[in-house]
Amino acid sequence: MKPPPFSYHDPRTVGDAVALLGRLDNAKLLAGGQSMMPMLNMRFVQPDHIIDLNRVDGLAYIREANGAIEIGAMTRQRDIEFSDLIRKRCPLMHEAIQHVGHRQTRNRGTIGGSLCHLDPSAELVTVAAAMDATVTVQGPNGARQIEFAAFPVAFMTPAIELNELVTAVRFPVWPDAHGYGFSEFSRRHGDFAIVSAAALLTEDSAGKITRASVTLGGIAVAPVRATEVEQALIGHAPDDKLLREACESCRKYDAIEDIHAPANYRQHLATVMSRRALEQARARLNSHAKR
Ligand SMILES: Cc1cc2nc3c(=O)[nH]c(=O)nc-3n(C[C@H](O)[C@H](O)[C@H](O)COP(=O)(O)OP(=O)(O)OC[C@H]3O[C@@H](n4cnc5c(N)ncnc54)[C@H](O)[C@@H]3O)c2cc1C
Incomplete structure (x- = not known):
C-alpha cells in the first residue's frame, strides 16, 4: 500500500x-x-x-538532571532499551520497553512518537503515567510543561495544540532501593498489550510500604492509576493476602471492549496483572533489603 x-x-x-x-x-x-x-x-x-522531525537538531538524548531522567522526544526506543542510565535509574522503563513491538520497530520508533500516538496499550504510555512524567511541549509562544496525568484528553489524543510539538519527557527517579515490576498480557510477544500493569514500591526499615504507584494500561482509553490499590498498600507489609485483596479492586474500573477482549476479561486481567507486577516489585524490594 x-x-x-x-x-x-x-x-x-x-x-x-x-x-x-x-x-x-x-x-x-x-x-x-x-x-x-x-x-x-x-x-x-x-x-x-x-x-x-528526523533531522531536527537536539531532540535525541537521555540525561539525568534535578532528580529526573530527561529524554528527548526523538530518542529511539532502542537507545532507551540499551541505555545504562535508564537501566540503573529508571529500571521500570528498561523492563517495559522490552515489550514494545520488535527490535526493528524499536530501532526507528521514538519515545515522543509513542507518547503522542497515545495508544492506550502502549507500554511507554503506561510507564509515563506510573512515574508521574512531565511532557515538555514547544509552540509559537515558547515551551510549556504538561503533567502526564493531564496529557491524554481523549482516545489517542494528547493535550497538545496543532501548532505544538513534544520536545522532551521528564521522569522523576525513585530512590535506588525501590521495587519495580511490569507485567502484561498480549496474544504474542511484540503485540500491544491487552492489559498491562506497572508497579513501583518503597518500604521502611520495618518492611512496611511507604510509597506505591500502580498503573493499568490497555483497560481504558488512557492509563488508569489504581489509587485504591496504592492506598491499601501504604503502611502495611505487602504479604500475599494483602496484594490479592487490594488488586481485586481493579475489577471495578470501566473497561474498553474490542475484537481482542471483552470488558469483563480486561477487568479480570487488571486484577491479575496488577498483582503480578506488585509481586515482582516486592521481590525486588526484598533483594535490596538483603544486601
Ligand atoms: C509491528 C509493530 C508492532 C508494534 N508494537 C508495539 C507495542 O507492542 N507497543 C507499543 O507501545 N508500540 C508498538 N508499536 C508502535 C511503535 O512503538 C511506534 O514507535 C510508536 O507508536 C510511534 O512512535 P514513532 O516514533 O514511530 O512515531 P510516528 O509513527 O512517526 O508518529 C506517531 C504519532 O505521533 C505524532 N508525533 C510523533 N512525534 C511527535 C512529537 N515530537 N510531537 C508531537 N507529535 C508527535 C505523529 O504526528 C503521529 O501522529 C508497534 C509498531 C509496529 C509497526
Whole structure:
C-alpha cells in the first residue's frame, strides 16, 4: 500500500518545525514512522503536509538532571532499551520497553512518537503515567510543561495544540532501593498489550510500604492509576493476602471492549496483572533489603 500524496518538509530546528506547523494547514509530524506510516498507508490519516522531525537538531538524548531522567522526544526506543542510565535509574522503563513491538520497530520508533500516538496499550504510555512524567511541549509562544496525568484528553489524543510539538519527557527517579515490576498480557510477544500493569514500591526499615504507584494500561482509553490499590498498600507489609485483596479492586474500573477482549476479561486481567507486577516489585524490594 502507498500513502496518499503529501508535501514533505524537512526542518533542521525546533523553531522551524513549529513555524511550519503554524503556517501549514492539515500538517502531521513524522517521528519514527512506526505508527504514522501504517496510518498513512491505510488512509486513517490524509495530511496535506508531512513535517519530518528526523533531522531536527537536539531532540535525541537521555540525561539525568534535578532528580529526573530527561529524554528527548526523538530518542529511539532502542537507545532507551540499551541505555545504562535508564537501566540503573529508571529500571521500570528498561523492563517495559522490552515489550514494545520488535527490535526493528524499536530501532526507528521514538519515545515522543509513542507518547503522542497515545495508544492506550502502549507500554511507554503506561510507564509515563506510573512515574508521574512531565511532557515538555514547544509552540509559537515558547515551551510549556504538561503533567502526564493531564496529557491524554481523549482516545489517542494528547493535550497538545496543532501548532505544538513534544520536545522532551521528564521522569522523576525513585530512590535506588525501590521495587519495580511490569507485567502484561498480549496474544504474542511484540503485540500491544491487552492489559498491562506497572508497579513501583518503597518500604521502611520495618518492611512496611511507604510509597506505591500502580498503573493499568490497555483497560481504558488512557492509563488508569489504581489509587485504591496504592492506598491499601501504604503502611502495611505487602504479604500475599494483602496484594490479592487490594488488586481485586481493579475489577471495578470501566473497561474498553474490542475484537481482542471483552470488558469483563480486561477487568479480570487488571486484577491479575496488577498483582503480578506488585509481586515482582516486592521481590525486588526484598533483594535490596538483603544486601
Ligand atoms: C509491528 C509493530 C508492532 C508494534 N508494537 C508495539 C507495542 O507492542 N507497543 C507499543 O507501545 N508500540 C508498538 N508499536 C508502535 C511503535 O512503538 C511506534 O514507535 C510508536 O507508536 C510511534 O512512535 P514513532 O516514533 O514511530 O512515531 P510516528 O509513527 O512517526 O508518529 C506517531 C504519532 O505521533 C505524532 N508525533 C510523533 N512525534 C511527535 C512529537 N515530537 N510531537 C508531537 N507529535 C508527535 C505523529 O504526528 C503521529 O501522529 C508497534 C509498531 C509496529 C509497526
